[in-house]
């Protein structure tokens with residue numbers, strides 16, 4: 231038992247004299263100090279200790295075994311957008327399923343379309359995996375294509391249930407989590423939580439199979455957090471090409487900004503890193519709008535601001551996964567042509583914030599974000615990979631008429647001790663709007 235655990239246990243014994251807040255803090259710290267593997271080992275030990283009380287046992291699904299169970303109900307094709315709650319299963323699929331049978335799509339709606347095409351060609355259902363944040367993206371192709379009332383396309387939806395009631399989570403997930411069952415019900419999709427033990431998972435899959443065979447529609451399994459045992463993606467070979475991480479690149483970009491510049495940060499860890507960097511510089515947070523949810527919409531938010539505040543330079547700090555999710559907006563930005571729109575895309579070739587699964591932007595030989603932006607009509611595009619290049623590009627970009635895009639190619643990865651914004655979304659919005667009004 232480590233020393234924090236000992237302190238925690240002795241605090242529990244003297245519960246009456248210690249405030250609950252203190253206990254919670256120490257419990258969290260102790261948890262954070264352990265690796266996932268250590269936590270799983272500790273849980274297995276606890277399971278052994280409570281052998282005579284099976285109701286206290288905590289189970290996990292082995293991604294490999296769950297994958298075998300899915301195959302056994304006749305599913306061979308997998309597609310979707312990765313999620314942190316599904317990361318171990320997604321990692322297993324990414325590593326073990328051939329490319330022709332597994333496609334990481336740019337958004338969740340595209341995955342439903344892909345599964346529909348697969349069904350048309352084979353008569354079989356596919357699996358579509360997604361975070362519940364992506365439910366909005368599937369509403370149209372579910373309701374107007376896959377649902378039994380239209381084309382009756384069976385498919386198995388595996389949905390990461392962020393914000394599950396009763397569990398701590400971020401503001402946007404606390405809204406989407408409790409609403410998730412209702413959103414599925416409104417679309418006529420039957421669902422159940424995925425059990426975290428294999429017999430239960432087997433039964434759930436059999437129910438899904440029967441529904442897909444009889445009603446010929448989508449069926450959903452809701453995945454609660456910590457359902458899967460850890461499964462790590464092998465190191466991505468392209469990683470060593472670049473020296474900077476997303477966090478480092480973001481810091482050099484921020485160093486090149488002026489006092490009155492406005493930033494819209496994309497969904498995921500970039501905004502969290504930006505928040506911490508502002509904190510460490512003693513900058514305040516009023517210059518940044520953090521797009522906590524709404525993946526893929528940071529650039530539209532920045533466009534909306536840039537068009538109204540033509541005297542301010544508006545920087546959108548985007549990710550490759552996010553820009554791919556709603557890429558059509560690049561054409562809208564170029565066509566509406568705000569001179570003050572400055573688009574910085576930090577391309578790590580992965581969905582780093584939810585487990586590091588690759589995006590198509592990883593293949594730098596075949597795929598070029600800067601050329602796509604140019605083709606859409608951006609006035610200027612630039613590419614940087616090193617600190618000195620970013621410094622230089624930031625000087626040029628401020629003087630260049632927009633819309634302009636700087637793609638910064640970096641390696642994947644992040645700090646393990648990255649925090650989350652401690653200020654509320656309401657405070658952030660208020661301060662940001664006030665900052666925008668300053669002349």
Ligand SMILES: Cc1ncc(C[n+]2csc(CCOP(=O)(O)OP(=O)(O)O)c2C)c(N)n1
Pocket residue numbers: 311312313314361363364365367476496497498499500523524525548549550551552553578580581582583584589
């Ligand atoms: C509609 C939607 N789908 C999925 C997610 C889960 N999600 C949050 S961040 C993220 C990855 C973002 O990738 P990228 O833009 O490349 O940024 P990175 O994390 O690599 O910095 C995903 C898939 C989400 N928040 N919203």
